[in-house]
Amino acid sequence: DFVALSAHKMAGPTGIGALLATDEALSQCGPFLTGGQMIRSVSTEGSRYRDGAALLETGTPRIAEAIGWGAAVDWLSKIDFEKMHDHIKHLAITASNGMKEIDGIRVFSDPMRPESSGTISFLHERITSDDMALLLDEGGFAIRTGQHCAQPLMDALGVLSTNRISLWLYNTEEEVKSFLSHLRMICERFGQ
CATH class of the missing domain: 3.90.1150.10 (Aspartate Aminotransferase, domain 1)
Known part of the structure; x- marks a missing residue:
């Protein structure tokens, strides 16, 4: 149901990875941390969260690391x-x-x-x-x-x-x- 990837194992930067999951597996997940893009709405009665992968994406994304990982993947794609x-x-x-x-x-x-x-x-x-x-x-x-x-x-x-x-x-x-x-x-x- 899940596949975890680590960028530094792919010639990329440390501190970033990815989690691939089926829709069914994601539907069974609750929030691990809260904040940022994973919140649909907030009121005095509580919070509503987004569905799917967005539920697990809290706070500011690691932008520089994502760009570095993308460059590493581009480089790896040229390797025999x-x-x-x-x-x-x-x-x-x-x-x-x-x-x-x-x-x-x-x-x-x-x-x-x-x-x-x-x-x-x-x-x-x-x-x-x-x-x-x-x-x-x-x-x-x-x-x-x-x-x-x-x-x-x-x-x-x-x-x-x-x-x-x-x-x-x-x-x-x-x-x-x-x-x-x-x-x-x-x-x-x-x-x-």
Whole structure:
């Protein structure tokens, strides 16, 4: 009945998204917040709200973000997605294989799976995920650390958190090799 979209997952700005819903699903929704365009009328006896999607659109819309998201969608519409997928898959395989060769690194992702993306979760057996993130940051590599909105999975894996790299269209093989070199240096220096 619903599909949620996040602009920043589509090369767009943060702070904006979309919710697609069937008319039937929308008819069952009540107001979450009030104000702005979602009000049909206000009197001393109460308020009447608009129907459909307008019911969920309160306050001033995020105009600049919407324009930015539109530009991102225009840019994405010109991308050869098959070529992009092949590029990301190649980078992910290179990164995953390289990480598996480093002592102490456990890789949780399998980029060979057809449904895999460019995200690779990993953990060092003796370096905490937070420390790893800080050490990689010092080398110029921004990664995510934590439970990645998947605490039940972390519990099933028997870990508190993992590190995650996310590879995409703009990443290069040289960057992956540089990342692996820096990761190897960290593990040799701090993981013993």
